[in-house]
Each structure stands twice: as C-alpha cells, then as structure tokens.
C-alpha cells in the first residue's frame with residue numbers, strides 16, 4: 001500500500017471506499033494523478049463538474065470574485081446570490097423564492113422544515129412525506145430518514161416524523177387514502193438508487209394527488225438538475241409536459257465545483273419561512289453564487305446545454321448499439337442526457353472489475369446500486385472521447401467473456 005493511502009486510512013474516517021489515486025490537477029475532461037496518469041472523467045466528482053474542469057469562464061469568475069472577499073456572511077445583501085436566485089426562479093416556477101444552503105443534504109433538510117411549517121398552518125392534520133423506495137436524498141439525520149436504503153439509514157436514530165414509501169400509482173393512492181401526508185418528494189431519475197427514471201404518468205399522478213389532497217409536490221433535482229439530463233431541470237423536458245413542482249431541490253452542479261445548494265419554492269410556499277426560521281453561516285457563499293451565475297451563463301447563454309444534449313445523444317446511440325451487440329452483459333441503458341446507467345446482468349464483483357479495468361485504460365466511471373455502471377460525463381464531452389470510451393468499454397466487456 002502506498003504511504004499516502006496508509007495516511008488516509010489512519011487519519012481520515014472510513015466513510016468512503018476511496019480509489020488509490022491522488023489527483024494532481026484536472027483540466028477540461030481529464031484528471032491527472034500524482035504519478036502522471038491521465039483519466040477521462042466520466043464521473044465529474046459525482047455529477048458536480050458539469051462543465052468539466054477549470055472551465056475558463058469559471059476560472060475568470062473565481063479570480064474576480066475571490067479577489068474581493070471570500071466570506072462576509074448572509075447579514076449583507078449579496079448581489080451574485082440575488083442574481084442567481086432571480087434567474088433560477090425565472091427559469092422554473094416564474095413566481096417564487098430561493099433558499100440557499102451549501103449541499104444537497106442541507107437542501108433536503110430545508111425542504112423538510114419548510115414542508116412541516118407549511119402544513120402546520122395550511123394543513124394542520126397533515127404530516128410527513130411520501131418518498132420513492134430506494135430513493136436518495138442525503139445523509140444528515142432528517143434527510144437520511146427520506147433515503148429509503150437500509151444500509152444507509154439502519155444504524156442511526158429514526159426521527160419521529162412520518163415517512164411513507166411508494167413505487168406504484170396504487171401505493172400512492174393507498175397512502176393518500178389511509179394516511180395524511182403533507183408532501184411527496186421524488187427524484188425524477190433516481191441517482192444512487194440505480195439511474196432509474198420514474199415514469200411520467202407516475203409523476204403526473206403524484207402531482208394530481210397532491211392537488212386533490214392539498215399536499216405539496218416536491219422534486220429532488222440535486223443530481224438531475226443544472227443541465228445534467230439535457231434541460232435545466234429534468235422535469236422540464238418537452239416530452240414530459242404538465243409538471244409544476246411547488247419545491248425544487250438543487251445542489252451538485254450549480255456551484256461549478258464549490259459547495260452550493262438550495263430550494264426553489266413557488267408562490268404557494270415562497271413565504272413559509274420567516275426571519276430566524278432557518279439559516280446557515282456559510283450560505284449563500286458569494287463565491288459559490290458568482291460561480292452559479294457563470295454556470296448558468298455557459299449553459300444557457302453560450303449554448304453548452306444544447307451542445308451537451310447533442311453529445312449525450314451520440315453517447316446514447318453508441319451505448320445502445322453496444323447493448324444490442326452484447327445483450328448477455330448489458331440489460332439496458334437508462335437515465336437521460338448525461339446521467340446514464342448501464343444496467344448489467346453481471347455480479348457486483350464483475351462490475352467493480354470493469355470499473356478498475358477501465359481505470360487501468362484511463363477512463364473513470366462510477367457504479368450505482370452495485371450492478372449499474374453509472375456515467376455522469378461532463379456536458380463538454382467530445383465526439384472523439386465518446387468513441388474512445390465506447391471502444392474501450394467494448395474491449396473490456398469482450399475480455400470478460402474469456
């Protein structure tokens with residue numbers, strides 16, 4: 001074992017099984033480690049570096065804003081944050097407000113508190129949230145309660161707050177008939193749960209039930225948001241019409257690599273929080289917020305969202321061809337845009353072997369739900385990189401055969 005790996009194991013808690021690699025620098029779509037090896041990054045820091053690494057527009061913003069100050073606290077008016085909030089509202093609920101925090105789990109916490117406070121005044125008989133079985137909403141104590149994966153929550157205290165699980169329309173209807181939940185919260189496409197898109201009819205029916213029963217309809221777009229699936233948020237695709245969430249959770253991609261998250265609330269719930277109801281020292285970081293604006297500039301004004309959508313189409317076509325050639329390995333390609341799950345017939349050990357074989361050949365991919373190869377590529381992925389990945393994956397899969 002390398003010295004640096006030993007030190008990591010000695011001094012940092014073992015909450016993540018790390019790759020034995022230390023990154024020296026990252027540029028564009030590539031990572032370079034301390035030994036000079038280069039990796040095509042199809043993981044992007046778990047879907048954070050949507051524009052690849054050291055994007056010139058982001059670097060410029062970082063220096064410009066960073067020179068002024070790094071932190072001043074939320075006591076002051078914060079022009080970059082105000083601008084970002086205004087843009088996020090304009091592109092989603094049209095009429096509403098944003099609450100900023102530093103991470104995805106914090107966005108979930110804010111949503112839980114907001115839903116709870118809303119129901120206290122608007123629907124006092126209602127309490128609790130319906131979530132999707134196997135969904136993921138974060139690991140802090142409130143958020144982990146909504147994360148319905150036993151290996152993630154089982155060793156920790158369960159808050160006394162009702163949580164209901166559903167995976168079918170019938171289950172949703174049953175819960176709404178027999179219980180009194182205050183909201184639903186779903187990822188439009190499960191991330192950690194295996195890159196599985198919830199059917200459009202299911203989301204529409206959930207929204208309709210919310211309207212019928214006077215509940216809030218919330219979407220966790222922490223992974224699917226900020227261009228990841230080819231539209232700014234995953235619920236906004238033209239072929240998925242009719243979705244109008246009351247609350248949208250975001251994080252990961254928005255800060256361009258710096259911690260930033262939050263919730264967008266429509267007019268119904270924009271003023272639920274009053275002074276002192278919620279907050280955090282660091283957010284909104286003016287630096288993260290400035291980067292957030294730069295991310296939106298590149299995606300929406302410089303056309304990167306559209307370019308990413310086209311690149312994703314090429315990647316999908318290639319992967320579907322590979323699936324047709326090797327159906328004994330690949331069951332299906334799932335997800336949307338640059339959020340892709342290659343669902344395999346293989347064991348967890350084999351999938352983990354594929355990941356390390358790809359790494360040896362200079363390509364970094366992720367694994368979700370043990371047997372799904374998860375790709376969260378940058379929207380800046382080039383055609384040659386797509387071809388290189390497809391050829392290499394095919395080679396690794398064919399090698400497995402022998």
Ligand SMILES: *Cc1c(COP(=O)(O)O)cnc(C)c1O
Nearest residue numbers: 103104105136137138191222223
């Ligand atoms: C990553 C993620 C979270 C948690 O975000 P953190 O920043 O890791 O706390 C919550 N929900 C979804 C859908 C995520 O992908």
